[in-house]
Amino acid sequence: MDVRPAEHADRPAIRDVARRSLQASYSLEPRAITTAIEEWYDEDRLAQTLEDDGRFLLVAEWDGQVVAFTESTLTGDDVGTILWIHVDPAHRGRGIGTDLFEATREYLAERGATRLQGRVLADNAVGNAFYHEQGFEEAGQQEVDIAGHTYVENRYVEGDAGREAVSVDDRTVYVDHDVTEQGSVAPFKVVYADDDAERKFGFYCSNCQTVANAMDAMGRIECDGCGNARKPTRWDASYL
Structure with a gap:
Protein backbone atom coordinates (compact mmCIF):
# COMPACT_ATOMS: atom_id res chain seq x y z
CA MET A 1 0.00 0.00 0.00
CA ASP A 160 -6.38 13.92 28.54
CA ALA A 161 -8.94 16.53 27.53
CA GLY A 162 -7.78 19.70 29.29
CA ARG A 163 -10.41 22.35 29.94
CA GLU A 164 -9.82 25.77 31.45
CA ALA A 165 -12.46 27.38 33.66
CA VAL A 166 -13.18 31.01 32.76
CA SER A 167 -15.77 33.52 33.94
CA VAL A 168 -18.34 34.91 31.51
CA ASP A 169 -21.12 37.22 32.79
CA ASP A 170 -20.72 35.98 36.36
CA ARG A 171 -20.89 32.31 35.41
CA THR A 172 -18.15 29.72 34.96
CA VAL A 173 -17.69 28.05 31.59
CA TYR A 174 -14.97 25.72 30.32
CA VAL A 175 -12.66 26.31 27.37
CA ASP A 176 -11.45 23.13 25.69
CA HIS A 177 -8.03 23.89 24.27
CA ASP A 178 -7.95 20.56 22.40
CA VAL A 179 -11.14 21.12 20.40
CA THR A 180 -10.83 23.91 17.86
CA GLU A 181 -12.54 25.37 14.81
CA GLN A 182 -10.77 27.24 12.03
CA GLY A 183 -11.11 31.04 12.14
CA SER A 184 -10.25 33.71 9.59
CA VAL A 185 -7.66 35.31 11.90
CA ALA A 186 -7.00 32.71 14.60
CA PRO A 187 -8.63 29.47 15.80
CA PHE A 188 -11.80 29.34 17.87
CA LYS A 189 -11.86 26.91 20.77
CA VAL A 190 -15.05 25.19 21.88
CA VAL A 191 -16.52 26.38 25.18
CA TYR A 192 -18.73 24.13 27.32
CA ALA A 193 -21.22 25.10 30.01
CA ASP A 194 -20.02 22.23 32.22
CA ASP A 195 -16.69 20.55 32.89
CA ASP A 196 -18.02 17.21 31.57
CA ALA A 197 -18.40 18.76 28.10
CA GLU A 198 -22.03 17.71 27.82
CA ARG A 199 -23.50 21.14 27.04
CA LYS A 200 -21.92 23.40 24.46
CA PHE A 201 -21.84 27.11 25.38
CA GLY A 202 -20.07 28.78 22.47
CA PHE A 203 -16.60 29.56 21.16
CA TYR A 204 -13.48 31.18 22.58
CA CYS A 205 -11.55 33.46 20.22
CA SER A 206 -7.87 32.72 20.66
CA ASN A 207 -6.98 35.99 18.92
CA CYS A 208 -8.46 38.35 21.53
CA GLN A 209 -9.32 35.89 24.34
CA THR A 210 -13.07 36.56 24.42
CA VAL A 211 -16.06 34.21 24.45
CA ALA A 212 -18.97 34.44 22.01
CA ASN A 213 -22.03 32.21 21.94
CA ALA A 214 -24.09 33.51 19.02
CA MET A 215 -24.15 31.46 15.82
CA ASP A 216 -26.43 31.89 12.84
CA ALA A 217 -28.32 29.10 11.07
CA MET A 218 -25.53 28.67 8.55
CA GLY A 219 -22.94 27.85 11.21
CA ARG A 220 -21.13 31.19 11.06
CA ILE A 221 -19.81 32.99 14.13
CA GLU A 222 -17.92 36.27 14.33
CA CYS A 223 -16.01 37.65 17.29
CA ASP A 224 -17.32 41.06 18.37
CA GLY A 225 -13.91 41.99 19.74
CA CYS A 226 -11.66 41.52 16.71
CA GLY A 227 -13.80 40.38 13.78
CA ASN A 228 -12.33 36.88 13.70
CA ALA A 229 -14.87 34.71 11.83
CA ARG A 230 -15.42 30.99 12.19
CA LYS A 231 -15.31 29.10 8.92
CA PRO A 232 -18.09 26.52 8.44
CA THR A 233 -17.09 22.88 8.87
CA ARG A 234 -18.05 20.03 6.61
CA TRP A 235 -21.35 19.49 8.42
CA ASP A 236 -22.65 23.06 8.42
CA ALA A 237 -25.79 24.08 6.57
CA SER A 238 -23.82 26.20 4.12
CA TYR A 239 -22.27 23.00 2.80
CA LEU A 240 -25.57 21.17 2.30
Missing part, protein backbone atom coordinates in the same frame (compact mmCIF):
# COMPACT_ATOMS: atom_id res chain seq x y z
CA ASP A 2 1.22 3.49 -0.88
CA VAL A 3 0.10 6.72 0.81
CA ARG A 4 0.56 10.09 -0.88
CA PRO A 5 -1.02 13.55 -1.08
CA ALA A 6 -4.06 13.61 -3.35
CA GLU A 7 -3.82 15.06 -6.84
CA HIS A 8 -6.46 16.64 -9.05
CA ALA A 9 -6.67 13.45 -11.11
CA ASP A 10 -7.79 11.57 -7.96
CA ARG A 11 -11.06 13.48 -7.62
CA PRO A 12 -13.36 10.86 -9.22
CA ALA A 13 -11.82 8.09 -7.10
CA ILE A 14 -12.15 10.16 -3.92
CA ARG A 15 -15.85 10.73 -4.60
CA ASP A 16 -16.39 7.02 -5.24
CA VAL A 17 -14.59 5.96 -2.04
CA ALA A 18 -16.50 8.55 0.00
CA ARG A 19 -19.85 7.36 -1.35
CA ARG A 20 -19.13 3.69 -0.66
CA SER A 21 -17.76 4.45 2.80
CA LEU A 22 -20.71 6.64 3.83
CA GLN A 23 -23.20 4.06 2.66
CA ALA A 24 -21.46 1.27 4.56
CA SER A 25 -20.59 3.07 7.79
CA TYR A 26 -23.35 5.58 8.52
CA SER A 27 -27.10 5.30 8.98
CA LEU A 28 -27.62 8.49 7.01
CA GLU A 29 -30.64 9.07 4.82
CA PRO A 30 -29.86 8.36 1.14
CA ARG A 31 -30.65 12.00 0.37
CA ALA A 32 -28.10 13.16 2.95
CA ILE A 33 -25.39 10.97 1.41
CA THR A 34 -26.20 12.13 -2.11
CA THR A 35 -26.23 15.78 -1.05
CA ALA A 36 -22.98 15.41 0.89
CA ILE A 37 -21.16 13.82 -2.04
CA GLU A 38 -22.43 16.46 -4.46
CA GLU A 39 -21.42 19.35 -2.21
CA TRP A 40 -18.28 18.20 -0.41
CA TYR A 41 -16.62 16.28 -3.22
CA ASP A 42 -17.63 17.96 -6.45
CA GLU A 43 -14.87 18.98 -8.86
CA ASP A 44 -14.66 22.62 -7.75
CA ARG A 45 -14.82 21.88 -4.03
CA LEU A 46 -12.10 19.26 -4.21
CA ALA A 47 -9.96 21.59 -6.28
CA GLN A 48 -10.29 24.25 -3.58
CA THR A 49 -9.37 21.74 -0.87
CA LEU A 50 -6.27 20.67 -2.79
CA GLU A 51 -5.14 24.31 -3.01
CA ASP A 52 -5.87 25.09 0.67
CA ASP A 53 -2.66 25.28 2.73
CA GLY A 54 -4.48 24.34 5.93
CA ARG A 55 -6.52 21.41 4.60
CA PHE A 56 -5.10 18.08 3.46
CA LEU A 57 -6.23 15.04 1.50
CA LEU A 58 -4.07 11.91 1.64
CA VAL A 59 -4.95 8.88 -0.46
CA ALA A 60 -3.99 5.23 -0.05
CA GLU A 61 -3.39 3.13 -3.17
CA TRP A 62 -3.71 -0.65 -3.40
CA ASP A 63 -2.40 -2.16 -6.63
CA GLY A 64 -2.43 1.31 -8.18
CA GLN A 65 -6.06 2.01 -7.23
CA VAL A 66 -7.18 4.68 -4.72
CA VAL A 67 -9.05 2.71 -2.04
CA ALA A 68 -9.01 5.10 0.94
CA PHE A 69 -8.37 8.70 1.91
CA THR A 70 -8.21 11.01 4.90
CA GLU A 71 -9.27 14.63 5.09
CA SER A 72 -7.62 16.71 7.80
CA THR A 73 -6.92 20.30 8.83
CA LEU A 74 -4.24 22.18 10.73
CA THR A 75 -5.22 25.26 12.73
CA GLY A 76 -3.06 28.17 13.78
CA ASP A 77 -2.51 26.86 17.30
CA ASP A 78 -0.90 23.66 15.99
CA VAL A 79 -3.93 21.37 16.42
CA GLY A 80 -4.37 18.76 13.70
CA THR A 81 -7.92 17.53 13.14
CA ILE A 82 -8.80 14.39 11.22
CA LEU A 83 -12.22 15.06 9.73
CA TRP A 84 -12.60 11.85 7.75
CA ILE A 85 -11.04 8.42 7.41
CA HIS A 86 -12.76 6.75 4.45
CA VAL A 87 -11.90 3.21 3.34
CA ASP A 88 -13.67 1.45 0.49
CA PRO A 89 -15.68 -1.38 2.13
CA ALA A 90 -14.27 -3.87 -0.40
CA HIS A 91 -10.77 -3.22 0.98
CA ARG A 92 -11.45 -3.16 4.71
CA GLY A 93 -9.83 -5.67 7.03
CA ARG A 94 -6.36 -5.18 5.55
CA GLY A 95 -5.14 -2.57 8.02
CA ILE A 96 -5.43 0.20 5.44
CA GLY A 97 -7.33 2.53 7.77
CA THR A 98 -4.76 2.18 10.56
CA ASP A 99 -1.79 2.67 8.24
CA LEU A 100 -3.45 5.69 6.63
CA PHE A 101 -4.24 7.13 10.06
CA GLU A 102 -0.58 6.82 11.12
CA ALA A 103 0.58 8.37 7.85
CA THR A 104 -1.82 11.27 8.39
CA ARG A 105 -0.61 11.75 11.96
CA GLU A 106 2.98 11.90 10.71
CA TYR A 107 2.05 14.23 7.84
CA LEU A 108 0.37 16.69 10.23
CA ALA A 109 3.25 16.51 12.71
CA GLU A 110 5.72 17.35 9.94
CA ARG A 111 3.69 20.50 9.30
CA GLY A 112 3.71 21.61 12.93
CA ALA A 113 0.83 19.79 14.62
CA THR A 114 1.59 19.15 18.28
CA ARG A 115 -1.87 17.85 19.19
CA LEU A 116 -4.31 15.66 17.32
CA GLN A 117 -8.08 15.32 17.42
CA GLY A 118 -10.65 13.39 15.43
CA ARG A 119 -14.36 13.57 14.68
CA VAL A 120 -16.86 10.83 13.94
CA LEU A 121 -20.63 10.50 14.08
CA ALA A 122 -21.87 8.75 17.21
CA ASP A 123 -23.72 6.06 15.25
CA ASN A 124 -20.54 4.89 13.50
CA ALA A 125 -19.60 2.15 15.97
CA VAL A 126 -16.51 1.08 14.06
CA GLY A 127 -15.23 4.66 13.78
CA ASN A 128 -15.69 5.36 17.47
CA ALA A 129 -14.06 2.07 18.45
CA PHE A 130 -11.13 2.93 16.18
CA TYR A 131 -10.33 6.13 18.08
CA HIS A 132 -10.58 4.33 21.41
CA GLU A 133 -8.15 1.72 20.11
CA GLN A 134 -5.72 4.49 19.18
CA GLY A 135 -5.77 5.76 22.78
CA PHE A 136 -7.95 8.82 22.14
CA GLU A 137 -10.35 10.19 24.74
CA GLU A 138 -13.83 11.45 23.98
CA ALA A 139 -13.79 15.22 24.46
CA GLY A 140 -17.42 16.14 23.88
CA GLN A 141 -20.35 15.98 21.52
CA GLN A 142 -22.29 18.30 19.32
CA GLU A 143 -25.47 18.06 17.28
CA VAL A 144 -25.05 18.47 13.55
CA ASP A 145 -27.69 18.95 10.88
CA ILE A 146 -27.30 16.99 7.67
CA ALA A 147 -29.91 17.53 4.98
CA GLY A 148 -32.59 18.38 7.55
CA HIS A 149 -31.80 15.55 9.99
CA THR A 150 -30.02 15.94 13.34
CA TYR A 151 -27.12 13.66 14.22
CA VAL A 152 -24.64 13.55 17.12
CA GLU A 153 -20.93 13.90 16.38
CA ASN A 154 -18.28 12.76 18.86
CA ARG A 155 -14.95 14.53 19.20
CA TYR A 156 -11.81 12.72 20.30
CA VAL A 157 -8.49 14.07 21.54
CA GLU A 158 -5.17 12.39 22.08
CA GLY A 159 -4.42 12.20 25.79
